[in-house]
Amino acid sequence: MEDKKEIFLKAYEEHSNAIFRYALFKVSDRELALDVMQDTFTKTWEYIAKGENIENIKAFLYRVAGNLVIDQYRKKTTDSLEVMQEDGFDPPFDDTDTWIDKLDGLKAIELLGKLSSDYKEALFLKYVQGLSISEISEVTGDNNNTVTVRLHRGIEKLKVLFENKNRIVE
Amino acid sequence: MEDQLNKKMERIINKAKATTLSEQEKAESLKMIEAFVDKNPIQNLHFETEQKSVKSPYSILFITGKFNAFTKRPLVTVLAVLVLLTGSGALASQNSIPGDILYPLKVNVREPVESAFALGTTAEVYVETKHANARLVEAERLVATKKLDDKTRLLLATNFEKHTKKINDKIEKIRNSGKEEIALSASADFEGSLSAHKVLIAGLLRSSSDDDDKNEDLEDFKNLLDDNLIAISNNNRSRVNSTLSVMVNSEDDDNSDDDNEKSDEIVKNTEQKIERTLKFIKENKGGAEANVKAEADIKIALDYFEEGKLKLKKGLKSEAYQLFARASVLAEQIKVTLYSQNVIESSLNHSLDLDFEEKRSTDDDDREDSENESSQNDNEESNKEVDSGSEQEITIKLDSLLK
Numbered sequence: 001m002e003d004k005k006e007i008f009l010k011a012y013e014e015h016s017n018a019i020f021r022y023a024l025f026k027v028s029d030r031e032l033a034l035d036v037m038q039d040t041f042t043k044t045w046e047y048i049a050k051g052e053n054i055e056n057i058k059a060f061l062y063r064v065a066g067n068l069v070i071d072q073y074r075k076k077t078t079d080s081l082e083v084m085q086e087d088g089f090d091p092p093f094d095d096t097d098t099w100i101d102k103l104d105g106l107k108a109i110e111l112l113g114k115l116s117s118d119y120k121e122a123l124f125l126k127y128v129q130g131l132s133i134s135e136i137s138e139v140t141g142d143n144n145n146t147v148t149v150r151l152h153r154g155i156e157k158l159k160v161l162f163e164n165k166n167r168i169v170e
Numbered sequence: 171m172e173d174q175l176n177k178k179m180e181r182i183i184n185k186a187k188a189t190t191l192s193e194q195e196k197a198e199s200l201k202m203i204e205a206f207v208d209k210n211p212i213q214n215l216h217f218e219t220e221q222k223s224v225k226s227p228y229s230i231l232f233i234t235g236k237f238n239a240f241t242k243r244p245l246v247t248v249l250a251v252l253v254l255l256t257g258s259g260a261l262a263s264q265n266s267i268p269g270d271i272l273y274p275l276k277v278n279v280r281e282p283v284e285s286a287f288a289l290g291t292t293a294e295v296y297v298e299t300k301h302a303n304a305r306l307v308e309a310e311r312l313v314a315t316k317k318l319d320d321k322t323r324l325l326l327a328t329n330f331e332k333h334t335k336k337i338n339d340k341i342e343k344i345r346n347s348g349k350e351e352i353a354l355s356a357s358a359d360f361e362g363s364l365s366a367h368k369v370l371i372a373g374l375l376r377s378s379s380d381d382d383d384k385n386e387d388l389e390d391f392k393n394l395l396d397d398n399l400i401a402i403s404n405n406n407r408s409r410v411n412s413t414l415s416v417m418v419n420s421e422d423d424d425n426s427d428d429d430n431e432k433s434d435e436i437v438k439n440t441e442q443k444i445e446r447t448l449k450f451i452k453e454n455k456g457g458a459e460a461n462v463k464a465e466a467d468i469k470i471a472l473d474y475f476e477e478g479k480l481k482l483k484k485g486l487k488s489e490a491y492q493l494f495a496r497a498s499v500l501a502e503q504i505k506v507t508l509y510s511q512n513v514i515e516s517s518l519n520h521s522l523d524l525d526f527e528e529k530r531s532t533d534d535d536d537r538e539d540s541e542n543e544s545s546q547n548d549n550e551e552s553n554k555e556v557d558s559g560s561e562q563e564i565t566i567k568l569d570s571l572l573k
Binding site for chain 2: 140
C-alpha cells in the first residue's frame with residue numbers, strides 16, 4: 001500500500017509541471033490551470049485508493065486533466081490565430097524577432113493554443129511536452145498512424161502560417 | 171528561410187516549455203495533495219486476505235465479502251455460485267422487495283455475486299445499472315402497494331446512491347481508457363433508465379395523492395428521488411455532451427480509420443438498442459395501451475437514428491452523435507418503462523389477491539358467527555339440519571370411495 005502512495009507522490013514530482021502546462025494550454029488561465037492540476041492528482045488518487053491499477057500513470061494523468069477541463073473548466077472561446085490576424089492582430093514576424101523575446105511562457109502557450117487546426121493538441125504534446133507518438137496516442141485515444149499524420153500536417157500548417165506572414169513582412 | 175522559420179518556432183516552443191509552477195505553488199499543491207492522500211487511504215479490499223486467522227473447517231462452504239474462495243477453491247466456488255444464482259431461494263429472491271424474507275438474500279448475496287462475476291468494466295457498469303434499476307422498481311412497487319415506510323425509503327435511497335456512484339465511476343473509467351463510444355452507450359442506458367423511472371414515480375405519486383389526503387412519507391420520497399434523478403440526469407447529459415465533444419474535437423478532417431471505427435461502433439450500438447427494444451415491445455404481454463405508446467415512441471427513436479445516419483453521411487458528426495444518443499436514451503427508456511410497468515402491475519394484482527383472500531376469510535367468519543347465532547335461536551330445527559347435512563356428507567364420501 002505504501003508503494004502505491006510513494007509511486008503516486010513520485011508521479012506528482014515528475015509530472016505536476018507538465019500537467020500544469022497542459023492545463024494552461026487548455027484553459028489559458030494560470031489560476032484555473034493550477035486548480036485543474038490539483039484536481040487531476042486528487043482524482044487520480046481517488047481512483048488508486050479504490051484499489052484500481054493504472055498501467056501508465058503519465059498517460060492517465062493527461063486523460064484525467066483533459067476530461068476535467070471538458071467537464072468543469074470549459075475554456076473561454078478564444079479566436080483562432082487566423083481569425084485574430086484577420087481582425088487586425090499583427091504579431092511582427094520581422095527579422096529582429098523582438099516580439100518573440102517579449103513573449104512570456106504563458107503567451108507562447110496561448111499562441112500555440114490558438115492555432116485553429118485539429119492538430120494543435122498533438123503538436124503541443126509532442127514538441128512542448130515531449131511525449132512520444134505512442135504516449136500521445138494513449139492520451140488522445142487515437143492510433144499511432146493518426147497521431148503521426150496529425151503531427152506531420154500540423155507542422156506543415158504552422159509553416160504555411162508563419163511563411164505567409166513573413167512573405168508579407170518582407 | 172526554412173532554418174529561420176524553424177528557429178522561430180523552436181524559440182516559441184522553448185518559451186512554452188519553460189512555463190512551470192513556481193516553487194511555492196508546487197510545494198503548496200503537494201501539501202494539499204498529501205493531506206488528501208492521508209484522508210483517503212487505499213481501501214483494504216485485497217490485503218485483508220493475507221491476514222492470518224484460524225479458519226473454520228466449514229469455511230469452504232462460505233463466500234466471504236472479500237471472495238477469498240474465488241481465488242483459492244475455484245471448483246467449490248463455481249458450484250457455490252451456481253447454487254446461489256440458480257437455487258430456488260435465490261431465484262425467488264429476485265422478485266422480493268424490502269420487507270420480504272428473501273430480500274436480504276437478493277441484496278447481500280445474489281447481487282454482489284453478480285457484480286463479482288461481471289468481467290470487465292463494461293459488464294460491471296451494465297450490472298450496476300441493472301441493480302440501480304432494481305432499487306427504483308422496488309420503490310415503485312412499494313409506493314404502488316402503499317407499503318413504503320420511512321425506514322425502507324432510507325434503505326432504498328442509500329443503496330440507490332451507492333449504485334449510482336459506482337456507475338458514474340465506472341463510466342468515467344471507461345472514458346479515461348479512451349473508449350468514448352462505450353462510455354456513451356453506458357451513459358445512455360443509465361439516463362434512459364432514470365428518465366423512465368422519473369415519469370413512473372411522478373405518475374405513481376400523483377395517483378396515490380388522489381387517494382390519500384396527505385402522506386408525508388410519500389412526499390419526502392418524491393422529493394428525495396426527484397432531486398437525485400434530476401441531478402443524475404443532468405450529470406449524465408453533460409457527460410454525454412462532453413464525451414461527444416471529445417470525440418468530435420479529436421476527429422481529423424480526412425476520417426481516419428480510428429474515427430470511422432468509433433462512428434461505426436456508435437451506429438451499431440444504437441441500432442442494437444433499438445432492435446432490443448422493438449423485440450421487447452413485440453414480446454411484451456402487458457397492457458395494450460402501454461404497447462401502443464411504446465410503439466409510437468420507438469418510431470421517434472428510429473427517426474432520430476435515421477436522421478443521425480444522414481447527418482453522418484454528410485460529415486456532420488457532432489449532430490449525428492447527438493441524435494444517436496437521443497435515440498439510445500429513448501429506446502432504453504421505453505424498455506425500462508414497459509418492464510417496470512409490468513412488475514408494478516403484477517405487484518398490485520398480487521396485493522389485490524391477498525386483500526381479496528383476507529376479505530373472503532373475514533366474510534366467512536362473519537357468516538359462521540351469524541349462523542351460530544341463528545342456530546342458538548332455533549335449537550331443535552338446526553340440530554336436525556346438521557344431522558341431515560352430516561348424513562349427506564357421509565353418503566358422498568362413500569360414493570366417491572366406491573367409484
